[in-house]
Amino acid sequence: MEPLHLDGSPKTPYVHFDPATGLLELKGRSIPENSIDFYKPLIDWIDRYGRQPNAKTALHVQLEYFNTSSSKCILDVFKKLEPIRASGHEVTVLWHYEADDEDMLEAGEDYSGIINIPFKMIQIAEVSGD
Amino acid sequence: MPELLDSIHDLYDGLERRRIMLSFKGSLTPELITVLLGLVERKLDGIEVDQRSRKRVFNVVIECLQNLYHHNGHLRAEQGTVQQTKDPHGMVMIASTDTGYSVLTGNFMAGSEVDHLKDHLDRINALSADDLREWYRAKLADGTYSSAGGGGLGMIDIARRSGGKLEYAFVPYDQDSAFFSLNVNVNT
Incomplete structure (x- = not known):
């Protein structure tokens, strides 16, 4: 299975999903007009990855x-x-938020309350917009 | 010609008196929204030192522009008559206020949708911050998408970040359309 890589743009995040390491990254901004079109390949990729996932x-x-x-x-x-995760693999979401960005922390907490996966909230100094 | 030239000063004066930092009226495309957001961000970087406030205002602008783009009658009024436009059409302004910023939008919409939007805004305005968060979370979790792909979260998100009540007005234009004005105060 091939990694999924997308460069970031002013309205879409940097994406790097690596099946060999089980490291999935979503970074930057996600503000496109049509989010469903942007996220479909990501969701399809995880769907395929889930058939033979990494241990972690x-x-x-x-x-x-x-x-x-x-x-x-x-x-x-x-x-x-x-x-x-339900099939016995270790899955973690690491939710990064800037120290003074309470709204982003709350957003992570909202997801964590809905989704049955352990979330780790990670406070960072500043997210680079570039 | 003097009349036209006078109107430039009148427009300038009006924008100045209302402390408008940025104003745009016209058709909206995704590319143009990107450009507008870039301008807003630069402006905010220059005048607002508090990063949290800056982010809050920018988030409201993002969501207001998305609303303008997705919930739009594709109409404009030329000399009193409403005409169809190819792209979504409307206006957006950002003003400084004594307590922070104000994000103002205006656009035509189908008259038949006014009651529904009014009910939605009134319901939002009646809720406390905690209730808004609860409602947002419930709508996020229900797994359904709205016609615009959002799930009806936009206005709730705007209200949460505003921290105040959404001010709005509908001006009936003709039989089928109304002009929707929205003012979102973001106190910093």
């Missing part, structure tokens, strides 16, 4: 901004990880 999967989410249309899609990404 870590999804790092480090978003500076995301719009409400992305929020549903991000939830769908998390939902695709639930069956991987």
Whole structure:
């Protein structure tokens, strides 16, 4: 299985999903008009990855901004990880937020309350927008 | 010609008096929204030192522009008559206020949708911050998508970040359309 790599853009995040290491990264901004189109390949990739997942999967989410249309899609990404965990593999979401960004911490807590996967909240100094 | 030239000063004066930092009126495309967001971000970087406030205002602008783009009648009024436009059409302004910022939008919408939107806004305005968070979480978790792909979270998110009540007005235009004005105060 091939890794999924997408460069970041002013409205879409950097994506790097590596099946060999189980390291999945989503970083930057997610504010496109049509989030469903953007997230479909990501969700399809995790779907395929879930058939032969790594013993450990870590999804790092480090978003500076995301719009409400992305929020549903991000939830769908998390939902695709639930069956991987249910089948006995270790799955963690690492939710990064800037020290003074209480709203982003709350957003992570909201997801953590909905999704049956352990979340680690990681406070960082500053997310680079570049 | 003097009349036209006078109107430039009148427009300038009006924007100045209302402390408008940025104003745009016209058709909206995804590319144009990217450009507008870039301008807003630069402006905010220059004047707002508190990063948390800056992010809050920028988030409200992001969501207001998305609303403007997705919930839009594709209409404009030319000399009193409403005409169809190819792209979504409307206006957005960002103003400084004594307590922070104000994000203002205006656009035409189908008259038949006014009651539904009004009910939605009134319901949001009646809720406390905790209740808004609870409602947001429930709507996020229900797994359904709205026609615009969002799931009806936009206005709730805007209200949560505003921390105040959403101010709005509908001006009936003709039989089928109304002009929707929204003012979101973000106190910093």
